[in-house]
Amino acid sequence: MRYIVWALRLIVFLAVLLFALKNTDPVGVTFYGDWAVQGVPLIVVMLTTFVLGTVFGLLLTVPGSLRRRREVAxxxxxxxxxxxAVNPDSGAQTPPELLMPMSPL
Structure with missing residues (x-):
């Protein structure tokens, strides 16, 4: 199973690498207002938006994760x-040999 996961990771990495190599054309990025950046490679814009989307997605999962951890605790x-309450004498540790039934030889 471990080899399959690594093979899939390698395939995804190669696909992203080939995609990046094909999308190197410079593009202009216009932000709010008149502020613009010209000549940014397209792959940089795409990877930046991907990373920002991933970070925001992970930040949205944090409150639910913390809530579940508190509930588990x-x-x-x-x-x-x-x-x-059910076993009030369970605090006293008994030797393991007393807990296991002896089998006849």
Missing amino acids: RLRKELERIQA
């Missing part, structure tokens, strides 16, 4: 509390 504490 809360549920673990609740599980520990319930286990302590």
Whole structure:
């Protein structure tokens, strides 16, 4: 499975590299108002927008991820509390050989 993932990564890398090599024509980029930048390679513009889109997409997932982590921590504490209530003597550690049944030889 690991080799398949690396093969797919190599294929994607080669596709992006070939795409970048074909899109080197200079373009003009106009921002808000009259501010413009002339002669920027097209691939730089495309990669910049891709990276910015990825960063904004990841930033949108952060609040949900933090919320899930807090919920998991809360549920673990609740599980520990319930286990302590059900098994009050579980705090005392017993040797492992006492927990396993002895099989006859």
